[in-house]
Amino acid sequence: MKQIILGVTGSISAYKAADVVSTLVKLGHSVHVVMTKAGASFITPLTMQALSKNRVFVDVLQEDDPSEIIHIALTQKADLMLIAPATANILGKIAGGIADDMLSSMALAVHDIPLLVAPAMNTNMYANPAVQENLAKLRSRGWQVVEPREGRLACGAVGKGALAETGVIVRAVADNLEAAL
Numbered sequence: 001m002k003q004i005i006l007g008v009t010g011s012i013s014a015y016k017a018a019d020v021v022s023t024l025v026k027l028g029h030s031v032h033v034v035m036t037k038a039g040a041s042f043i044t045p046l047t048m049q050a051l052s053k054n055r056v057f058v059d060v061l062q063e064d065d066p067s068e069i070i071h072i073a074l075t076q077k078a079d080l081m082l083i084a085p086a087t088a089n090i091l092g093k094i095a096g097g098i099a100d101d102m103l104s105s106m107a108l109a110v111h112d113i114p115l116l117v118a119p120a121m122n123t124n125m126y127a128n129p130a131v132q133e134n135l136a137k138l139r140s141r142g143w144q145v146v147e148p149r150e151g152r153l154a155c156g157a158v159g160k161g162a163l164a165e166t167g168v169i170v171r172a173v174a175d176n177l178e179a180a181l
Contacts, residue, residue: 002029002177005074005110007083007103008048009090010038012154013120013163018043020084021051023170030054032074034103036090057102071102075110080177083107084146085120085163088131094143095134114176118146118169123159146172 004024008017017033024031033048033056045056057070064070075081083090083103090103094117099105107115117138125131126148135145146169151162163169 002079003077004029004031004173005078005081005106006031006033006052007081007086007090007107008033008035008039008043009083009085009087009103010036010042011085011087011120011163012042013085014039014042016163016166017084018047018051019166020082020169021048023166024173025052027170027174032078033057034074034106036101036103038087038089039103059102071105072109075106078110078113079180080114080116080173081107081110082116082118082169082173084116084118084169086117087119088121088125088128088134091117091119091131091134091138095137114180115143116146116172116176117143118164118172119148119161120163121148121161122153122155123157123161126159126161144172144176 008014021031031052032054035058040058049056093104094107099108146164149162150160152158
């Protein structure tokens, strides 16, 4: 059983993370969900806890066990980290070295394991030079990008920016776990 950290950010696509969790758990993995506060506004931590059978983390300052610092301890046990959906905000934070919430703190603490981001945002946001520069920075630091697909977005626009399909995301996770053996 592999230990996977799944970051969920504030995108309308957050509801699809439930399917990602469910699929990974069915494949025998232990999924530890870490949500931004905005992500928790789109899909509840309770939903993710019920699907993952693990505690969901949102607040970097909530330390239930005084013997460990959870944003460090969990990353040390992880075999892979995936952020899906990954908003422009989280991409910028990680690329810029900002750690001001549980997910961005974990993303900066994790090392020596496969790192994946699956962006989801408006087409114009995705095409913005700042977002593309942040993705290039992340790629240069070893992050793999599960490319968004083209389609109708929540805002009604049609273009590239929709979260990759669950099967594509899960395949990327499986391929990276296999390659890490």
